[in-house]
Amino acid sequence: MPVRKTLTGCVIGGRFFSIMTDPQTGRPVKAYPIRIQQNFDIPSYEGKTISVSGSLLPGDRFIITKGGSPAVIRDTCGRDNLNIIKKELIMEYRVSGYQEAKNRNFDKALRLTNKALYMDKTLCGTYVDRALVYYLKGDFTSGANDIKTVKNGRCRDRKDLNFLMLEEIGAILENSGRKADAINLYKMGLKSCQSEMCRESMNKALRKASGS
Template sequence: MENKTIRGTEATVSTVFFVIMLMTINLLLPANVTGSMPVEKTLTGCVIKGQFFSVTIDSRTNRPVKAYQIRMGQDLDLAAYEGKTVSMTGDLLPGDRFILKRGVRPVVIKGACDNDSISVIRKEFVMEYRVSAYQAAKKMNFAEALILANRALDLDKTLCGTYIDRAHIHYLKGDFASGAADIKWVREGRCADRQDLNFLLLEEIGITLEKAGRKTDAIEIYSMGLDSCRSDMCKETMDRGMKRAMVK
C-alpha cells in the first residue's frame, strides 16, 4: 500500500513539475515573443561569452531583473562586443530568435556591462547548468550531473536551490552523507537566497529517502520544505510527505 502511495506521488510530482515548468516558461517570456509574428524591436543588453543577452529593467527600481539569451538569426560575430552593453534593432521572433535589421550593426551603449546586468545574466548560466544537472542525474549519469551542479555553484554560491539540486544528485547516487551535508548547509542558513527552493524537488528527495528506508531524513526534508513554503500547494505537498514518512 505504501509503495503504491509513493508511486502515485511520483507520478503526481512529475506531472505537476511539467505543468509548472510550462507555466513558468510562458510567464518569463517577453510578451512580444509569445506571438507568432515577428516584431520589430530594439533590444538592449550585454554580450557575455559570445552570446547576446537582452536585459529587462524594472521600471520601478530601474534595475535589471531578468536576462534572456537571444539567438541570432544570422551569422554575427559578437567578439568585438564582448563584455559591453549594446543595443540591436531588428525582428524578434518566437523562441527569442532575433534577426538584425539589414545594414544595421550593434550599437555600443556602454564600454562595459554593469554589475547588476552581469548578475542577472549569471543566473541564466546557473539555471542552465542546474537544469542540465537534473537531466543528467535522471539518466543516472551522476558524474556529469555533479560536474554541472558544481559549475553552477562556482558561478553563484548564494542560491540555496543549487545545494538542494546537488543533494538530490547525491541521494539518487546513494551517497547519503554528501547529500545530508548539502541539506545541512541550507538548513543552517549558510546560503543567502532561499527564494528558488523547489518544493517539488524536495518531495523527490523525500521519496528517494523513504525508498531507502531513511524516513527520519525524509521527515527532516519535508519539515525544511514546510518552513520555506510560500504557497498552499507547497504546504499540502510537504505535509502529505511528512504524514506518509511518519507511518511505520
C-alpha cells in the same frame, strides 16, 4: 509570428543576453539569452552593452534588420546587469544538471551544479539540486551533507528552494528505508516555504511519511 523589436543587453561568454527592466524603477529584473541568427563578430562585443534591432521569433531567436549591426551603448556591462545575467546562468546550470542526472550522466550533472555553486554559494536551492544529483547517483553521504548545509544555515538565501526537488529527494529516502530522514527533510522544506502550494505539498508529504 516575428515581432519587431529593439533589444538592449550585454554580450557575456560569447552570448547575447537581452535585459528586461522594471518600467517604474528602470532596474534590470530579468535576462534572456537570445540566439541571433546572423553570423557577426560577437567576440568583439564581449563585456559590452549593445542594442540590436530586428525581428524576434519563437524560441528567443532574433534576426537583425537587413544591413543593420549591433550598436554599442556602453563599453562595459553594468554591475546590476551582470548580476541578473549571473542569476540566469546559475539557473541554466542547475536545470541542465538536473536533466543530466535524470539521464544518469552523473559526472556531467555534478560539473554543472558545481559551476552554479562556484558562481554563488549563498543560494540554498543549488545545494538541494546537487543533493538530488547525489541521491539519484546513490551517494547518500554526499547528498546528506548538502542537505545539512541548508538545514544548518550555512547558505543564506532560501527563497529559491524548489519543493519539487525536496519531494523527489524525500521519495528516494523513503524508498530506501530512511523514513526519519525524509520526515526531517519535509520539515525543513516546510519552514522554508514561500507559497501555499509549497506548504500544502510539504504537509501532504509529512502526513504520508508519518503514516497519518
